[in-house]
Amino acid sequence: MTRLTVVGAGYVGLVTVACMAELGHDVVAMDIDASKIGLLRDGGVPIYEPGLAESIAANRERIEFTTDPAYAYKSGNFVFVCVDTPPMPSGDADLSRIWQAIDNIPADEGTHVLIVKSTVPVGTGALVRAELAQRGHRHIRYASNPEFLREGTALEDFMHADRVVVGADDPGIAEQVAQLYQGIESPVLLTDVASAEMIKYACNAFLATKISFINEIANVCEATGADVTVVARGMGMDKRIGPHFLQAGIGYGGSCFPKDVSALKQIAGNSGYHFQLLNAVIEVNELQKRRVIGKLKRHLGDQLRGKRIALLGLSFKPNTDDIRQASSIILASRLLAEGAEVRGYDPLAMESMRTILPAMTYVPSATAALEGADACVLVTEWSEFLELDWALAKESMARPIVIDGRNALDAAALVDMGFVYDGVGTRVKLE
Numbered sequence: 001m002t003r004l005t006v007v008g009a010g011y012v013g014l015v016t017v018a019c020m021a022e023l024g025h026d027v028v029a030m031d032i033d034a035s036k037i038g039l040l041r042d043g044g045v046p047i048y049e050p051g052l053a054e055s056i057a058a059n060r061e062r063i064e065f066t067t068d069p070a071y072a073y074k075s076g077n078f079v080f081v082c083v084d085t086p087p088m089p090s091g092d093a094d095l096s097r098i099w100q101a102i103d104n105i106p107a108d109e110g111t112h113v114l115i116v117k118s119t120v121p122v123g124t125g126a127l128v129r130a131e132l133a134q135r136g137h138r139h140i141r142y143a144s145n146p147e148f149l150r151e152g153t154a155l156e157d158f159m160h161a162d163r164v165v166v167g168a169d170d171p172g173i174a175e176q177v178a179q180l181y182q183g184i185e186s187p188v189l190l191t192d193v194a195s196a197e198m199i200k201y202a203c204n205a206f207l208a209t210k211i212s213f214i215n216e217i218a219n220v221c222e223a224t225g226a227d228v229t230v231v232a233r234g235m236g237m238d239k240r241i242g243p244h245f246l247q248a249g250i251g252y253g254g255s256c257f258p259k260d261v262s263a264l265k266q267i268a269g270n271s272g273y274h275f276q277l278l279n280a281v282i283e284v285n286e287l288q289k290r291r292v293i294g295k296l297k298r299h300l301g302d303q304l305r306g307k308r309i310a311l312l313g314l315s316f317k318p319n320t321d322d323i324r325q326a327s328s329i330i331l332a333s334r335l336l337a338e339g340a341e342v343r344g345y346d347p348l349a350m351e352s353m354r355t356i357l358p359a360m361t362y363v364p365s366a367t368a369a370l371e372g373a374d375a376c377v378l379v380t381e382w383s384e385f386l387e388l389d390w391a392l393a394k395e396s397m398a399r400p401i402v403i404d405g406r407n408a409l410d411a412a413a414l415v416d417m418g419f420v421y422d423g424v425g426t427r428v429k430l431e
């Protein structure tokens with residue numbers, strides 16, 4: 001088996017480390033964050049991802065953790081770059097970590113293949129190769145290997161990927177990179193670097209478009225009396241459309257969709273093309289997060305000042321502690337701006353949320369969040385909220401109003417219990 005290096009021990013990096021070790025490779029994981037590496041060396045895992053801690057522990061003898069870039073680069077013939085590429089204020093992707101990773105490549109070492117897994121704008125591979133050549137690293141080969149995993153099901157997505165995409169201008173290199181995935185029974189698409197880079201953006205932009213589309217349908221359903229859950233089911237039964245990403249809700253968030261849609265818009269704009277559709281996708285998503293405020297006012301009156309609102313779920317989706325671009329951030333901020341008392345609870349995301357929104361009241365359980373609440377908003381559909389004893393919860397709430405931001409609760413059961421239930425694009429069900 002091969003010895004690999006993974007640069008960046010975040011969500012994508014650690015999943016790559018665990019899965020590549022699972023496939024039998026020896027892996028050296030490098031991160032500039034000494035506290036993360038310290039924790040990993042001590043047997044901890046700095047993020048929550050189902051099965052990740054167990055997989056790292058099970059493959060521990062094939063995994064090394066280091067903060068030393070020179071050691072890391074010298075260790076592996078194949079170097080996966082998994083550093084973050086966050087959005088800049090302009091919407092462009094910030095590639096500073098990619099360049100920092102390149103800066104750290106030692107001058108002298110033998111041939112290796114630099115495989116960029118991070119999501120980078122189309123054309124980045126060409127720029128990196130030009131830079132490597134200028135620095136005298138002509139022996140380093142380059143491949144793009146975009147990652148499609150979803151947080152919450154990341155290991156499963158990696159080991160059973162719908163496809164593995166490898167872009168390299170030398171087909172022999174693409175083939176070598178694809179070989180690293182041997183043991184995973186997924187179709188492999190070998191292509192050029194620019195097309196591989198574009199595939200990642202096109203996928204995320206398309207999925208975000210699907211979400212904004214169904215959210216707009218939901219809003220029209222609310223105005224016309226149709227029910228979006230049935231509409232989506234009917235649409236999804238059409239094989240040309242498919243059922244996925246047709247769940248109406250209070251907008252997409254996370255570390256990928258918002259930044260990748262903005263980055264693709266900028267990539268197009270920077271090349272002289274106006275990608276009109278993406279403007280609408282972004283705007284619909286921003287407005288969707290705020291529509292909850294209108295709904296709360298419809299039920300509680302225009303004055304939200306002093307009203308106690310329970311937010312159930314803060315992470316951008318269930319089974320992750322990631323709050324990057326979570327709908328909860330906009331929603332909680334808007335409610336605080338209206339003068340409401342916002343009580344938030346999440347099974348995993350409390351600590352990170354507290355650092356960016358200290359004005360929210362953080363409570364230790366869903367039950368505590370609902371106590372005395374004038375209304376509750378289901379923001380993230382964690383299973384513990386779906387399984388909650390809602391009859392008991394109703395007794396402790398000041399008013400039995402549930403805004404189901406994910407259409408995940410049992411509306412009929414809640415109405416039977418005497419709740420006012422208001423979903424996204426479903427008919428408001430009164431007591």
Ligand SMILES: NC(=O)c1ccc[n+]([C@@H]2O[C@H](COP(=O)([O-])OP(=O)(O)OC[C@H]3O[C@@H](n4cnc5c(N)ncnc54)[C@H](O)[C@@H]3O)[C@@H](O)[C@H]2O)c1
Pocket residue numbers: 007008009010011012013030031032033036082083084085097098100101117118119120147148149150151255256
């Ligand atoms: N998170 C996802 O669900 C997901 C899915 C697919 C693709 N991606 C893409 O993968 C990339 C990584 O995303 P993530 O969510 O894992 O990010 P992350 O922020 O969780 O992790 C990035 C890690 O890289 C480290 N790092 C930064 N600069 C470094 C350097 N020069 N050397 C070594 N380590 C360095 C950071 O300390 C951090 O631990 C991004 O481009 C993202 O768009 C993410």
